[in-house]
Amino acid sequence: MSDTVPSPSPAPAGYGACDCGPTGRRKxxxxxxxxxxxxxxxxxxxxxxxxxxxxxxxxxxxxxxxVAGLGALVLSATLTHRLEILGALFVLAxxxxxxxxxxxxxxxxxxxxxxxxxxxxxxxxxxxxxxxAPLVAGLPVSGPGLVSAAFLLGRAETAASFAxxxxxxxxxxxxxxxxxSLRVPVALVAILGMTHRYIFxxxxxxxxxxxxxxxxxxxxxxxxxxxxLVVGAVGALLLRSLDLAGEVHLAMVARxxxxxxxxxxxxxxxxxxxxxLAxxxxxxxxxxxxxx
Amino acid sequence: MHIPDGYLSxxxxxxxxxxxxxxxxxxxxxxxxxxxxxxVPLIAVVxxxxxxxxxxxxxxxxxxxxxxxxxxxxxxxxxxxxxVAAISIALLVQAVFFGDGGLTAYGANCLNMGIxxxxxxxxxxxxxxxxxxxxxxxRVVAAALAGYLSINVAALCAGVEFGVQPMLFHAADGTxxxxxxxxxxAVPAMLIGHLTFAGLAEAVITGGLVAxxxxxxxxxxxxxxxxxxxxxGxxxGxxFGKDTAAGAGWRGTRRLWAGVGALMVxxxxxxxxxxxxxxxxxxxxFASRAGRDAMAAASGAAPPxxxxxxxxRLSEIWTAPMPDYAPAFLHSExxxxxxxxxxxxxxxxxxxxxxxxxxxxxxxxx
Amino acid sequence: xxxxxDLEALRFTYRDTTALDxxxxxxxxxxxxxxxxxxxxxxxxxxxxxxxxxxxxxxTARAFGAPLTEAQFADPARNHAFRRRVGLVFQSPDxxxxxxxxxxxxxFGPLQMGWTAEETRARVEEALAAHDLGPLRDRxxxxxxxxxxxxxxxxxxxxxxxxxxxxxxxxxxxDPANRDALVHRLGSPxxxxxxxxxxxxxxxxxxxxxxxxxxxxAGKVIADGRPxxxxxxxxxLRRAGLTHVHRHTHDGREHAHHHVHALDPGAHGHGARGHxxxxxxxxxxxxxxxxxxxxxxxxxx
Numbered sequence: 011m012s013d014t015v016p017s018p019s020p021a022p023a024g025y026g027a028c029d030c031g032p033t034g035r036r037k038x039x040x041x042x043x044x045x046x047x048x049x050x051x052x053x054x055x056x057x058x059x060x061x062x063x064x065x066x067x068x069x070x071x072x073x074x075x076x077v078a079g080l081g082a083l084v085l086s087a088t089l090t091h092r093l094e095i096l097g098a099l100f101v102l103a104x105x106x107x108x109x110x111x112x113x114x115x116x117x118x119x120x121x122x123x124x125x126x127x128x129x130x131x132x133x134x135x136x137x138x139x140x141x142x143a144p145l146v147a148g149l150p151v152s153g154p155g156l157v158s159a160a161f162l163l164g165r166a167e168t169a170a171s172f173a174x175x176x177x178x179x180x181x182x183x184x185x186x187x188x189x190x191s192l193r194v195p196v197a198l199v200a201i202l203g204m205t206h207r208y209i210f211x212x213x214x215x216x217x218x219x220x221x222x223x224x225x226x227x228x229x230x231x232x233x234x235x236x237x238x239l240v241v242g243a244v245g246a247l248l249l250r251s252l253d254l255a256g257e258v259h260l261a262m263v264a265r266x267x268x269x270x271x272x273x274x275x276x277x278x279x280x281x282x283x284x285x286x287l288a289x290x291x292x293x294x295x296x297x298x299x300x301x302x
Numbered sequence: 303m304h305i306p307d308g309y310l311s312x313x314x315x316x317x318x319x320x321x322x323x324x325x326x327x328x329x330x331x332x333x334x335x336x337x338x339x340x341x342v343p344l345i346a347v348v349x350x351x352x353x354x355x356x357x358x359x360x361x362x363x364x365x366x367x368x369x370x371x372x373x374x375x376x377x378x379x380x381x382x383x384x385x386v387a388a389i390s391i392a393l394l395v396q397a398v399f400f401g402d403g404g405l406t407a408y409g410a411n412c413l414n415m416g417i418x419x420x421x422x423x424x425x426x427x428x429x430x431x432x433x434x435x436x437x438x439x440x441r442v443v444a445a446a447l448a449g450y451l452s453i454n455v456a457a458l459c460a461g462v463e464f465g466v467q468p469m470l471f472h473a474a475d476g477t478x479x480x481x482x483x484x485x486x487x488a489v490p491a492m493l494i495g496h497l498t499f500a501g502l503a504e505a506v507i508t509g510g511l512v513a514x515x516x517x518x519x520x521x522x523x524x525x526x527x528x529x530x531x532x533x534x535g536x537x538x539g540x541x542f543g544k545d546t547a548a549g550a551g552w553r554g555t556r557r558l559w560a561g562v563g564a565l566m567v568x569x570x571x572x573x574x575x576x577x578x579x580x581x582x583x584x585x586x587x588f589a590s591r592a593g594r595d596a597m598a599a600a601s602g603a604a605p606p607x608x609x610x611x612x613x614x615r616l617s618e619i620w621t622a623p624m625p626d627y628a629p630a631f632l633h634s635e636x637x638x639x640x641x642x643x644x645x646x647x648x649x650x651x652x653x654x655x656x657x658x659x660x661x662x663x664x665x666x667x668x
Numbered sequence: 669x670x671x672x673x674d675l676e677a678l679r680f681t682y683r684d685t686t687a688l689d690x691x692x693x694x695x696x697x698x699x700x701x702x703x704x705x706x707x708x709x710x711x712x713x714x715x716x717x718x719x720x721x722x723x724x725x726x727x728t729a730r731a732f733g734a735p736l737t738e739a740q741f742a743d744p745a746r747n748h749a750f751r752r753r754v755g756l757v758f759q760s761p762d763x764x765x766x767x768x769x770x771x772x773x774x775x776f777g778p779l780q781m782g783w784t785a786e787e788t789r790a791r792v793e794e795a796l797a798a799h800d801l802g803p804l805r806d807r808x809x810x811x812x813x814x815x816x817x818x819x820x821x822x823x824x825x826x827x828x829x830x831x832x833x834x835x836x837x838x839x840x841x842x843d844p845a846n847r848d849a850l851v852h853r854l855g856s857p858x859x860x861x862x863x864x865x866x867x868x869x870x871x872x873x874x875x876x877x878x879x880x881x882x883x884x885x886a887g888k889v890i891a892d893g894r895p896x897x898x899x900x901x902x903x904x905l906r907r908a909g910l911t912h913v914h915r916h917t918h919d920g921r922e923h924a925h926h927h928v929h930a931l932d933p934g935a936h937g938h939g940a941r942g943h944x945x946x947x948x949x950x951x952x953x954x955x956x957x958x959x960x961x962x963x964x965x966x967x968x969x
Contacts, residue, residue, distance in 0.1 A: 040361040047357040047369075054400060059811070081405065088312050088406050091479055121401070129306065136482040140468075142475070154477035158468075161479050165308025166404075173307070174401055182399065183768035183808065197334070197342060198391075203768040204346030205353070205395050210810035211762050212347075212354045236361045237506060244358055244507060245514030248351060248379070252522070255347035257763040259340045260721045264758075265825070266751040266780030268744065269339040274775050274785050343766070 040236045041224040044243075048217045054120070055210070061178040066110030068179035072283040073188035079290030080176045086294040087168040091301055093157065096164045099293070103171035110179050121170045129166040133159035182206050190273055200271040208254065215250055219243045303371070303453075303460055303492075303500070304396065305411055307404030309481045310463060311471040318463070319409030322390075325417045329386040336383075345384060349391035352376055356396075360503045368503035371415055373456070374423030374449040375511045379522055385420035410463050414456040423452035423508070436520045446509025453504040454496045461485070461492035672697050672732060672832055672863050673718060679726030680713050680887070687713035689887035690727065695863060697831070702878035702895060703867040706909035710887040711867035712759065715834045718865065719756040720747075752781060755830035759837040761817035765809040770801060770820050773809065777828045791827055798858065799823040815846030822853065833859065835866040839873055851876050869910060871899055883908045 062069060068076060087099050107117055142154035176185070183203065190199045223239050231239065310318070334341045355372040362368055377385040390412045396402040403411045430444030465485030468478035481488065515522050673695040680688035687710045695701055703711045716722050717729060720736050729736040732753065734746070741747045755777075758764045767773040774795050778788040796802050799819050809817065818838065825833065838854075839847045847870075854864065854877050866877055874881055874895045881898045883891040885908050891898055898904060905911045 040359060043359045044357065047359060048354075051357060051400065058399075059808075084307055084405050085312065088308050088310075088315070088480075091473060125306065129308075133482070136478070139487070140478060140482050142477070154473075154475060155482075157473070158478040158482040161477075162308065162482060165480075166306045169307030169404060169406070170401055173398070173405055177399055177401070181806070181808075183772065183806070185398065186768055195330075197330070201342055201346045201349070201391055202395065203772075204343065204766050205349040205391055206399065207766060207768060207809060208347050208350035209353050209395065212350050213357075216354050216357070233361045238510070240358060240360055241507060241510030242514060244355055245511050245518060247354065248375070248511060248515075249518060251347050251351040252379075254763065255340070255344040257758070257760070258343040258347065258766050260716070261756075261758050261764050261766065262343060262776075263339060264719050264721055264751070264756045265777040266748065266828075267339060267776075268747065268780070269334070269341075271342060272779035274772070274779060274788060346766075 039230055040233075040240055041220050041227075044220050044240060045217060045224075048213050048220075052210070052213055057116075058177050059181065061112055061116070062181045064111045066112070066179065068106060068110040068175060071286050072280070073180050073184035074191050075283040075287045075290075076176055076180055077185065077188040077192060079287050080172045082290045082294050083172045084169045086297055087165050087172065089294055089297045089301075093160055093164065095297060096161070096168060100164065100168045100171065103168060103175065106175055107171070110175070112175070112178055116178075117171055117174065121174050122167055125166050125170050126163065129163050133162040136162065187273070196271045196273055199273065204258070208251075208258075211254070212247060212251060216243065216247050219246055303411075303415060303457055303496070304393075304403030305407040305414075305460060305463070307406050309404070309467070310407050310410055311467060311480045312406065313471070314463060314467065314480075315406040315409055318407075318413050322409045322412045322417060325386055326390060326412075329383045329390075332383045333387050341384075344380075345387050345391060348376065348380060348384070348388040349395065352389055352392035353395060355507070356392075356402075358507075360506055362499060362502050362506070368499040370449075370503045370507035371419065371453060371456075371500075372504075372507060373415055373419035374427065374445065374452050374504065374508045377420035377424035378427055378445060378448075378508070378512065379515070382421050382424040385424070386417055389416040389420060410460070414459040414463075418459050419452045419456040422455045423448045426451055436523050437516050441516070441523070442509045442513045445512035446505040449508030450501045450505035453501050454493060457492045457496035457500070458489065461489035464488035464492065671695070671730075672699075674730040674733075675717075675727070676729075677727035678714075678717065678724050678729055680710070680717065680722070681725050687887055688717070688724070691884070691888055692727075693882065693889055693892075695865065697863055698861055699880055700864045700878045701866070702874045702881045703865060703884060704869065704871070704874065704881055704898070704908065704910060705867075705884035706869060709884040709908075711884055712836055713887075714884070715756060715836050715865065715867055718832075719754055719834055720750055721756070748781075752828060753830055754832045754834065755825035755828065756834040757821050757825050757836065757838060759840055761809075761814070761821045764821040764824070765812075765817060767809070769806050769808055770804045770812070771796070771806060773820055774801075774824045774827050777824060781828055795823045795827040799826075799853075814841055815843070815849070818842060818846065818850060819853075822850070826858070830862070832863040832865070835864065835868075837868055838866060839868065839870050847873070871905070871910060874899065883910075885909070 071079075083099065083102070087096060090096055090099070104114060104117070107114060136159040137151045137155040140152055140155035140158050142152035145151045145153045145156060180188075186199050186203050189202070190196060220240075220243055223243060333345060352372050356369055359369050371389075373385065373389055376388055380388065393403060393411050393416055394408065397405055397408050397411070426448035427444050430447055431441050432444075434440040434444075462485065464481040464483060465488035467481040468484050471479045473479060483491065512523065671694055673693065675691060675693045678688050678691040678693075679686070689710075691710070691714065693714075703714065705711050713722075717724055717736065718731070720731070720741055723729075723736065723738045723741075731750070734740065741750070765773050767776055771792060774792045775788050778791055783791070796805055799822070801816075801819060801823060804812065804816060804820070809820070812820065822838075835854075838850055842850065851873050853859075854866075864877070868874070878895055881891075881893065881895040882889055883898060883904060890908065891901070891904050902911065
């Protein structure tokens with residue numbers, strides 16, 4: 011179905027970064043940019059589903075353990091006050107990826123480059139801005155500046171790597187069930203499932219609407235008209251979304267829904283799951299203990 | 303504005319989670335009470351919409367483009383509480399599935415974009431729109447302005463969250479362990495990007511969508527939270543419209559805001575253990591080339607052509623009230639933190655509490 | 669007595685639109701009824717009223733002898749009992765399929781009915797097998813083809829064993845192979861004895877899925893009878909907007925004709941394909957089918 015979403019952009023979706031800022035005007039105009047953005051999301055989802063179906067270390071673990079364990083490792087990356095530990099955590103993320111048959115170029119493409127560009131650019135001025143003794147005489151780079159830049163970049167990269175490992179090794183429905191058994195309220199889990207499901211539908215609708223508008227264009231538009239076109243597409247999408255919400259509600263009611271979500275749990279925890287969880291939880295505990 | 307993992311200390315993350323929690327609780331209660339069985343599908347689909355909207359790059363004046371967050375339009379169409387729920391869910395899916403924004407920073411991102419933003423946008427929209435007719439041009443302008451200001455308020459919150467990091471969380475030698483820039487850099491850096499591109503994108507999308515809805519389905523602007531155009535007659539959801547239109551959203555939250563303020567004041571108490579001298583930051587650094595790079599990086603914006611003239615003065619707003627001859631404790635990091643948080647957060651609270659009171663009075667007059 | 673539905677002078681207005689305008693219709697247990705009519709004739713609205721998703725603004729509606737009113741359905745027990753007996757398959761599978769996986773989708777109804785986890789699991793596995801959905805068990809809905817989505821939607825409604833099955837344009841947007849498979853499924857022993865009401869504007873599936881046809885125009889019933897009789901009445905079909913109108917220049921006469929072929933060629937040989945030399949064949953109802961998947965006739969337009 012999502013094949014109607016256009017082929018992905020060559021650039022990876024900015025994982026771990028937010029391109030809130032302006033993007034330069036590239037060729038192809040605003041509609042093409044929108045289509046590229048939509049395509050990148052669809053591509054990310056598609057590849058995540060494909061990775062999750064491989065047989066590897068993380069894919070074989072219980073999803074609840076994975077959510078809790080990788081969450082603990084993300085926390086560890088933000089907790090530690092020592093660069094060596096941060097480096098070790100980064101190596102651990104790489105090792106986990108390889109053991110789960112996720113090639114490192116995949117992590118690089120999806121996480122490291124995007125996060126590196128964003129956080130790197132943000133960390134760079136710290137080299138000069140953070141006061142301290144200069145690292146090398148004559149150079150305006152301070153020692154503390156270098157360390158703080160390394161912390162910022164290292165934490166962002168490491169935490170994002172652990173986070174993406176969860177998605178790349180766990181189908182979304184399993185993430186949801188894991189959240190459920192971790193006592194996340196059932197209504198929230200149901201909403202998360204539905205949100206994810208309808209993101210794909212709305213991506214598809216959005217791509218269709220933008221395509222339809224683009225198909226009617228004969229040449230490049232002045233920015234004002236382009237803007238109106240994009241806003242019109244978003245408006246149409248908003249109305250569709252609200253229609254859809256009403257229809258889905260009726261479809262739920264027709265099947266007996268009365269406001270109480272019920273889900274079915276079907277996971278078994280095996281010894282290796284407990285072992286993995288114990289290992290993952292030991293990391294932040296050890297870090298906290300070391301810092302106390 | 304999606305804060306990644308590692309920029310904020312775990313303590314800050316814990317505080318922001320704690321601050322967001324009561325809002326989530328109230329939002330879930332109110333949404334399910336007001337929308338009954340419709341809550342789950344409506345919030346889910348609107349969350350998906352918010353997510354997809356962030357993929358839309360808008361062409362902006364000046365040959366650039368930016369994407370909107372859509373928090374104000376969500377609050378206008380749904381009312382503030384459902385908007386809190388929908389945007390928080392959208393941010394969660396973004397963080398977990400697509401990696402936009404960190405997991406530990408999720409509380410902070412929700413606080414900025416999912417709570418402060420929609421409430422600010424909603425209050426400002428109703429303040430500016432006043433009693434103007436649904437189809438009036440004033441509504442469009444009000445929406446655009448509300449969108450513009452609310453994303454900047456959210457950016458200010460993010461800037462404050464960044465800015466307090468080096469004061470509180472640094473190694474024994476003063477090396478910052480998390481976001482390394484002080485308030486005097488972080489706040490202007492966040493604001494410059496959002497006063498220009500991101501703010502403009504939000505203004506265009508919010509105003510544009512209100513204009514679109516005026517033509518396509520004006521009822522969505524009169525009864526927020528109806529949220530369904532096809533459920534003929536059965537559950538028109540008008541009760542929700544009344545509720546939000548009467549300003550109950552803000553009345554209900556004023557106490558919560560006070561709670562947030564209290565949390566801001568109390569949070570550093572847990573951090574009393576930490577404590578070494580804090581390296582002085584100078585406004586002079588800020589006007590340097592590197593400073594501009596920092597701003598550019600933080601906002602993703604192109605560096606301004608000339609050193610920004612007002613920045614030195616802006617940074618003084620934070621540092622000037624504490625003259626060098628002040629008693630030593632006033633220079634302590636804890637005091638600096640409390641001051642910053644109070645000034646940053648407290649100002650917002652006061653402004654919006656005031657605005658909402660004003661807006662409520664106007665509606666009663668009308 | 670054995671009346672499943674007893675609808676009298678039913679009216680339904682929404683905003684400024686009148687979707688049903690004094691419709692009267694009775695449906696008995698075990699009947700297989702085709703609701704025929706163009707887009708906007710009120711078919712979908714009628715199905716929603718029959719499924720108690722919305723309620724008439726005028727006239728009286730009864731199902732299983734009890735009134736279909738909002739007040740009645742405020743009673744959870746009544747609501748619950750009704751939902752067990754009546755199932756509706758929506759036109760758009762994207763509306764119908766809102767769960768993360770096929771398994772969850774089929775399990776939704778049983779769980780809402782209050783069945784235990786074991787019971788639910790057993791019934792879902794049964795349904796997966798019966799509808800050839802086993803390999804799709806853990807697939808998310810956005811990774812299903814159009815035909816697969818329709819199968820899942822049907823299975824998710826049938827799993828709770830409703831006595832009455834309401835289908836809204838079940839063959840819309842399906843290719844011929846999937847359409848034939850669906851029509852076959854509707855005639856399978858699993859559905860024997862059920863009351864089935866199908867809203868459609870695809871005339872060629874009608875003889876295979878219905879023993880009775882009801883033609884609706886502008887919210888009213890304009891004809892009711894055996895499918896073979898109604899489908900042979902060209903004048904009626906033209907009035908109902910259910911046929912293509914071809915102007916034949918060679919003799920200046922106007923021909924109305926519809927495509928009846930493939931599924932029941934014997935009964936309606938005159939509805940020959942290729943008549944007039946046009947090239948439409950396979951995609952019956954094209955030109956009426958709207959690509960907009962959220963459009964439902966009769967609502968808010």
